[in-house]
Amino acid sequence: MLDQINGPQDLKGLSTKELEQLSDEIRQFLIEKLSVTGGHLSSNLGVVELTLVLHYLFDSPNDKFIFDVGHQSYVHKIVTGRMDRFDTLKKHKGLSGFVKRNESEHDVWEAGHSSTSLSAAMGMAMARDMKGEKNRVVAIIGDGALTGGMALEALNHIGDEKRNLIVVLNDNEMSIAPNVGALHQYLSKIRTDRHYQKAKDELQHFLNKIPAIGGKLAKTAERFKDSLKYLLVSGILFEQFGLTYLGPVDGHDIEQMLDLMKQADSINGPVLVHVITKKGKGYLPAEEDSFKWHGASSYKIESGQMLKAVGPPMYTEVFGSTLIELAEQDERILAITPAMPGGSGLLKFADRFPDRMIDVGIAEQHAATLSAALAMEGMKPVFAVYSTFLQRAYDQVVHDICRHNANVVFAIDRAGFVGSDGETHHGVYDIAFLRHIPNLVLLMPKDENELRRMMKTAIEYNDGPIAIRYPRINGLGVEMDKELKPLPIGKWETVREGEAAVVLAIGPMVQTALEAAEILKREGISVRVVNARSIKPLDEEMLIQIAHEGKPILVLEESSELGGFGGSVLEFYSLHDIYGMTIRIVGIPDLFVEHASIKEQQIEVGLTAERAASEIKSILPGRQMKATSRSWS
Known part of the structure; x- marks a missing residue:
C-alpha cells in the first residue's frame, strides 16, 4: 500500500484495517532506510498511527500541523510525498532530519529546539481568526517538551484566549532521556488511572441506553464527567489551564484515536488530546532502549548492532570520564543537565554519583540559575549543555551567573559544526554571545588531553564563571597525562x-x-x-x-x-x-x-x-x- 501514497489525499478513502496495514509498511520502510542513513528512529516508530490519523482526518497544508522539534516528522514526510528522497536523509543537499519549510508546503513550522510548538500554534490560530479563515491548527508536542517553560507559558495564553486549537500530547515517557519532574509524575498518574477512564465509559454506556432523552442529557453529562475527573484524578492541570482534556487514548489504536480526534474537532475552544505511544514500537531493539535509538547511526537490522567507526574517544566521552575523576577528589562537584545526560556524556557519572547528578528536564534557563545558586552556596556545579541549547539561557548566564560572579563551570558540548542535525544545532554562536560578558573566562582545547587539563583548571578556578567549549568529534588519539595539571589562563x-x-x-x-x-x-x-x-x-x-x-x-x-x-x-x-x-x-x-x-x-x-x-x-x-x-x- 505504501507505494500508492503520494500525498495526504491518498489516505482519505482507506479503511481502518488498511490504515493499520499501512502503519506496518511504514515501520518496515523506516527500519530499512534508517539502517543505512541513520536518523531519529525510535521517536518516529512511535508516532506512525498518530500521524496517519491526523492526515486522514484533517487537510494539510490548509490545516496546520506543528511538530515540536521535528524529531518525529519522518512519517509526516512519507505521507506528504517525500518517500523517494529518504536515501538522502540528513545528507548534504538531501532530506532534512527535521521539518523544513523549503522542502514542502506541508511543513509550516520548523524547529530544532523543543517547546516552541504551542507558541507557534497560538500565533497561527490568532492570525487565522484575524484573517477570518476557518482552518484547523494542530500542535503535536511530547511530554518531555511540555516540561519546557516556554510550553507552559504558551498553555497559559492558549487557555486565556479560548481560540479553536488542538494540542496533541504525544506521551511516551521520554524526550531523549527519560523524563523527570513533577509534570512527568502527574502524567504518569493520568496514564495509569483506570478508575477515571472506566467511570467515563460506564457513564457514556448508561446514557446511550436511555431512549429519546439520552441526547438531551449530554450537556448535563459533560458536567457530571467533569465532576468525575476532579473526584477520581487529582489536579486536572490542563482543564485548570482552560483546555478541554480528552484521553488518555492508546496511540497505536487507530479506531480509538479517530473517534477521539473527531470529538476534539467538534469542541469549541482549545482542546488537549492525551495520546499514549511507545517509542521504538515495532522494532524490538528500539523498544528496549529508546534512548540509544533516538538518534541512531547506521545499524544491522537483524541484530540491532550500531555500525560506528572505531577510533579515539569523542570529546564528550573524555569530558564524562574526567568529571568522574575530578568528582572523586572534590565532593563539591555536581553535574547539571537539561534532559541530556546521555548526549552530554554523564550516564556513568550518574551511576557513580547518583546524588550529585541533577537532571532538570528541558529547562535550560532553570539549569543556569540553579547552577548560580549552588555555586554561591559553596558547591561546584558543572553545567553540561550543548552550545545550541545554551542560547536558550542567555539572560540567566548574564543576569544570574556572570553578574553574581558565581563559580559555575560551563561544559559546552557540540561547539562548532555538528553535521547532519544542521543549522538548528550548530554551536557556532556561543563565542559571540559569551565573550563580551564581564567576569566570564572562555577556553577551548586543541585535543582531548588539553580538555582534561582545562577541566582541572576550571574546577580549581574560584574567581567566577569559566566555560570550556569542545566539538562533536573524536579526539586526536593523543597520549593522556596521568596526573592532571591546570593550565595558565590567558596564555597561548x-x-x-x-x-x-x-x-x-x-x-x-x-x-x-x-x-x-x-x-x-x-x-x-x-x-x-x-x-x-x-x-x-x-x-x-x-x-x-x-x-x-x-x-x-x-x-x-x-x-x-x-x-x-x-x-x-x-x-x-x-x-x-x-x-x-x-x-x-x-x-x-x-x-x-x-x-x-x-x-x-x-x-x-x-x-x-x-x-x-x-x-x-x-x-x-x-x-x-x-x-x-x-x-x-
Missing part, C-alpha cells in the same frame, strides 16, 4: 614556529592550521601556528609581541566571524591604538549552514587547510611592516 601555546606569518587557531582548527603550514612549507614559506586556547582573556603579551614583529595574522575559527574570536583580536589592537597590522579572519560567514557531514560543512564555508594556506599567501606581499602604537604596555 606556540605549536609550530615560523617567520612569515602567524596563524591564531582555536580548537580543531589548530590541526587545520598545522596542515596549512605543511602546504606552505613545500613552497618555502614558514608559518607560526599558535593554539589560542584562551579565547577570553586573550594572551595580550603574545599579541603585542606579534605586533612588534610586524607579522601578518590569520585567525582560524570554526565559529561565527561576526562577534567571534577574530573580532576580539581586532578589538584588542584597536583599543590599544596599535595600527599597521594585517589581520585576516577565516571563520563561518553570515549565513546558516544546512545539514551535511562536518567535513562537507567546513568545505562549504572554506574552513580548510588549502583555503588557509591561500589566505596566508594573500597577506604576505609587502605587508611585513612593523606595527606602531601610541601606548605600548
Whole structure:
C-alpha cells in the first residue's frame, strides 16, 4: 500500500484495517532506510498511527500541523510525498532530519529546539481568526517538551484566549532521556488511572441506553464527567489551564484515536488530546532502549548492532570520564543537565554519583540559575549543555551567573559544526554571545588531553564563571597525562614556529592550521601556528609581541566571524591604538549552514587547510611592516 501514497489525499478513502496495514509498511520502510542513513528512529516508530490519523482526518497544508522539534516528522514526510528522497536523509543537499519549510508546503513550522510548538500554534490560530479563515491548527508536542517553560507559558495564553486549537500530547515517557519532574509524575498518574477512564465509559454506556432523552442529557453529562475527573484524578492541570482534556487514548489504536480526534474537532475552544505511544514500537531493539535509538547511526537490522567507526574517544566521552575523576577528589562537584545526560556524556557519572547528578528536564534557563545558586552556596556545579541549547539561557548566564560572579563551570558540548542535525544545532554562536560578558573566562582545547587539563583548571578556578567549549568529534588519539595539571589562563601555546606569518587557531582548527603550514612549507614559506586556547582573556603579551614583529595574522575559527574570536583580536589592537597590522579572519560567514557531514560543512564555508594556506599567501606581499602604537604596555 505504501507505494500508492503520494500525498495526504491518498489516505482519505482507506479503511481502518488498511490504515493499520499501512502503519506496518511504514515501520518496515523506516527500519530499512534508517539502517543505512541513520536518523531519529525510535521517536518516529512511535508516532506512525498518530500521524496517519491526523492526515486522514484533517487537510494539510490548509490545516496546520506543528511538530515540536521535528524529531518525529519522518512519517509526516512519507505521507506528504517525500518517500523517494529518504536515501538522502540528513545528507548534504538531501532530506532534512527535521521539518523544513523549503522542502514542502506541508511543513509550516520548523524547529530544532523543543517547546516552541504551542507558541507557534497560538500565533497561527490568532492570525487565522484575524484573517477570518476557518482552518484547523494542530500542535503535536511530547511530554518531555511540555516540561519546557516556554510550553507552559504558551498553555497559559492558549487557555486565556479560548481560540479553536488542538494540542496533541504525544506521551511516551521520554524526550531523549527519560523524563523527570513533577509534570512527568502527574502524567504518569493520568496514564495509569483506570478508575477515571472506566467511570467515563460506564457513564457514556448508561446514557446511550436511555431512549429519546439520552441526547438531551449530554450537556448535563459533560458536567457530571467533569465532576468525575476532579473526584477520581487529582489536579486536572490542563482543564485548570482552560483546555478541554480528552484521553488518555492508546496511540497505536487507530479506531480509538479517530473517534477521539473527531470529538476534539467538534469542541469549541482549545482542546488537549492525551495520546499514549511507545517509542521504538515495532522494532524490538528500539523498544528496549529508546534512548540509544533516538538518534541512531547506521545499524544491522537483524541484530540491532550500531555500525560506528572505531577510533579515539569523542570529546564528550573524555569530558564524562574526567568529571568522574575530578568528582572523586572534590565532593563539591555536581553535574547539571537539561534532559541530556546521555548526549552530554554523564550516564556513568550518574551511576557513580547518583546524588550529585541533577537532571532538570528541558529547562535550560532553570539549569543556569540553579547552577548560580549552588555555586554561591559553596558547591561546584558543572553545567553540561550543548552550545545550541545554551542560547536558550542567555539572560540567566548574564543576569544570574556572570553578574553574581558565581563559580559555575560551563561544559559546552557540540561547539562548532555538528553535521547532519544542521543549522538548528550548530554551536557556532556561543563565542559571540559569551565573550563580551564581564567576569566570564572562555577556553577551548586543541585535543582531548588539553580538555582534561582545562577541566582541572576550571574546577580549581574560584574567581567566577569559566566555560570550556569542545566539538562533536573524536579526539586526536593523543597520549593522556596521568596526573592532571591546570593550565595558565590567558596564555597561548606556540605549536609550530615560523617567520612569515602567524596563524591564531582555536580548537580543531589548530590541526587545520598545522596542515596549512605543511602546504606552505613545500613552497618555502614558514608559518607560526599558535593554539589560542584562551579565547577570553586573550594572551595580550603574545599579541603585542606579534605586533612588534610586524607579522601578518590569520585567525582560524570554526565559529561565527561576526562577534567571534577574530573580532576580539581586532578589538584588542584597536583599543590599544596599535595600527599597521594585517589581520585576516577565516571563520563561518553570515549565513546558516544546512545539514551535511562536518567535513562537507567546513568545505562549504572554506574552513580548510588549502583555503588557509591561500589566505596566508594573500597577506604576505609587502605587508611585513612593523606595527606602531601610541601606548605600548
